[in-house]
Amino acid sequence: MSLGAGIRLSVTTLTVLPVRPGRIDRSVAAVAMSVAPLVGAVLGLILAALLWLLREAHAPSLVAAAVTVAAAALLTRGMHLDGLADTIDALGSYRRGEAALEIMKKSDIGPFGVAAIALTLLIQTAAMSALYERAILSESTLAAVVVAYAAGRTAITLACCRGVPAARPEGLGALVAGTVPLPMATVAAAVVIAAAAALPAQTWQGPVTVAVALLAVVALVRHAVRRFGGITGDVLGAAVEIATTLTLIGLTLR
Template sequence: MRLHLDAFWHALAFLTRFPVPKQLEAGAWPHSPPMYPLAGAVLGSVLALAAFLLQDHLPSMVLAMLLVTVWVYLTGGLHLDGLMDTADGFGSQRPRERVLEIMKDSRVGAMGVLAAVLLLGNKAVLLAHLQGSDLWLGIFTAVILGRTAMLFALYAFPYARAEGLAQTLRTRPRWYRLWPLLLAVPGLILLHWTLLFPLLAGGMLIAAAKNKLGGLTGDIYGALCELVEVTVLFGFLLT
């Protein structure tokens, strides 16, 4: 029980800025990925609650920008950083090893800035056009499915680097430790046919990564999360 609880705290600390207990079992770190959807549920609940409480008191665009700002802050920009690094690497049109070097560079290039601006702009516009329960349900679902996609990609596809932080997390868990995946089921049902959009966006990114790099990296996991989130919001707009 302690291992599972500490695995959850590790996941929450890694994916968000929420405070967690300081003394965590180091051995629980490799077991933390199955808890990503649960960490997403915590983050999604906070954002959805803010949307629910404020949607009748603020203009839609003001609320949307506020939600996007809080969204980025609570994640520490972790996945957005992955998106920018991926855009810089893939946009460079260089050989595999050079692409990996560019993605590892802490500096952000023009392609990364453009990717971040376009994604955040699309998120804000989509949130501004979602009304009523679609707003807070859309946020809650997007956050959970984004982290579910990361979990799936981590275990289902090869890793492009010989070493890296994600390599320490690729220990396949027993099936019963994947129970947080059940949190994604209601969102999948709500999306209906528009589930096609996150599946298509995520599939295209994964295919490009496998073709260019031979596998995925931590940055691509972050980019995948961001793409799934924004396409889930788009799906809610169409349902």
């Protein structure tokens, strides 16, 4: 059944959880990319629980935030950060097409990629620290972590919409590009935006934050199509980190 296989593929692709993938084809990939926000929400729940435990242990806010961000990287094998680094290196080279894709294929990381990873982790840790400090006053603030990581994985659903081509004939991008119907992607985005509206004191700020983050993903995908000819697994990783980081930033603003 495509639903069960799709959920398993989504979990194995986006996390380190030991789930057997089962059948893999484009119909299964369509389900996997469609349920990516749900996987992100589960990941967010795990991280929010960790943040709560650290709060109960009276860990300093910066330590708690750094541990939580590190846990997020471990739970996703760091693959989204790797994708971010490769994508930024390719974009920073100002090359197009195959020349840019060759840069993305290299195992080493260039200066643009190193800076992208370092700054992303720094910003995420600072934002998580701010959420942690608010959580001391209100446990419901931890729900912001769930929304942020769900929004990050909604980026994948949007990036895999019908009409978005793959940059290469092989790899993850070729498997998932163009598999998600636009109505499904729209519903996924709307659900996460609505969830953001339910956050404490986030009636307008939460939805606007998620909407802006997802619009940034759309802009990234359009730029990737122009520069690379389509999306790759690395572009999907970059989209995840960009959406997650922008959402975390927005949800810390008062």
